[in-house]
Amino acid sequence: MSAISRDEVAHLSRLARIEMTDSELDHLASELDLILGAVARVQEVAGADVPPTSHPLPLQNVFRPDVVTPSLTAAESLSGAPASAEQRFKVPQILGDAE
């Protein structure tokens, strides 16, 4: 039984806005399956005494003081944008109904 189905890969590619052809989906589904299989073996090694972690360092409560530091200028902020207008980032028509 594979860890990830072709349908799930198609769903992920849709979420990630990456267009994939049928053959790419076939290829990636089997490739991802191998990767997930490898990760699953790591999970087997981690016993109940190893808590799941989201960060490599055993740190918590790392905070910065609430102090304002200089921002970029608007020109600097917009310098990497493909398009801008009225000192704002200009983006193509937002398709779909998401708001």
Add this chain to the structure above:
Amino acid sequence: MALNYDQAIAAYDPTLGLEVHVELNTNSKMFCGCATEFGAEPNTQTCPVCLGLPGSLPAVNGKAIESSILIGLALNCSIAPFSRFARKNYFYPDMPKNFQTSQFDEPICVNGYLDVEIETDEGTKVFRIDIERVHMEEDTGKSLHVGGSTGRIHGAEYSLLDYNRAGIPLVEIVTKIIPNTGKYAPLVARAYVTELRDILRSLGVSDVKMEQGSLRCDANVSLAPAGSGQLGTRSETKNVNSLRSVERAVSGEIERQANRLQNGERIVQETRHFLEESGQTRPGRSKEQAEDYRYFPEPDLVPVAPDAAWIEELRATLPEKPSIRRKRLKIEWAVPDKEMASMVNAELLDTVEETVLLGSDPTKARSWWLGEISRLANEKEVAPTSLITPIQVAEVIALIASGELTDKLARQVVEGVINGEGTPQQVIDARGLKVVSDDSALMVAIEAAIASQPETAERIRGGNIPAAGALIGAVMKATGGQADAAKVRELLLKHLGQG
């Protein structure tokens, strides 16, 4: 035949769920040091972190964590000993990172409640609103949809993004479902948001300005046939931007849904937008397909694990609850219910209290702020507190108490201060608004009044005390209103053998 609100409520039981977003008033953003000032020029408060540029790393604002814990404590929540940030992944240009840093299954505060009081047909009733969670996230950028006719996203040719707001600390407070409010549902929703706003203000963690979007409410409403005990399909009305709108949005949705159900139509699970002018809602995004944000723990941030000592330290700093404070002040100041409500509704309770603490009589402080000053503020369409300070008002009230100003002169002083003529003392000096209290100066005016109205004076000598009014009026006129009427009366009656 369309159902009106009363008919809708007779046929259906409403259930509410309220989500409130609060922008914290920290100096800097949630994960970077950019300023958070409202109304700055577009994209002048951005940096590689809040623009999501490659290689940038977030760092959590400690003050924002502290504020979030305070909010949780004030809402009777448990503070999670371990909580994490998560990425909420979505593609929409209001977040340049393509995800919002939020919290998912490990929010910082859970399981609280807030009691709100409603005036019902059976008297004052307390409704307990259970709080599901309080979690931390960041605000999104502001989009401007250009082209098309409506300024809406549909039909727009392109959109313009200002990321000044992206990354400002945001706290989301989510209630559990609120059942059994019946016809009071709109009032309960309003009272909840009002009480929440007052608490947040008393904590000093947010500006809570609904009109500027620092406090926003999303109202979930569903209906089920009356007495069925079921839960209907809900709609979510977004970004309702005033307390009055919260009430209107809920009652409007109850009517709309009841009419659909009555006509055999089904309720679509969707996001709706409140229209301020009509009090109605229009459909937005359909939520029929469950959203898939692919949440996962934020790998660039370490967990937040507040220890008990820190939590208790913060708990010790909690201010008096606004509802308890209102009750206390009402008794201390001997204020009738209606007057108390006017002060709260006018958002002048803090101001009046400050004036009282500066030594003013509570009744006087209240009547100045709610009366003359509010009237002038209404004329100018600004907040009363932007016109004059509690210190200045307290000074004017003290001058009246000491007899140096009459009420009439005091109004001129207040008007002068509001017109920017300086402090009360400066206005008094510049306009020469001093009560004429010099007895000999008053006597000259009194004798002149008697001479001009000898018959009136004779009647007073004969015991007709009320007739004195005419002579007092003449003296006041002669002194340009700068005499103390009580003093004039005393001197006049004494002079005419009635003192």
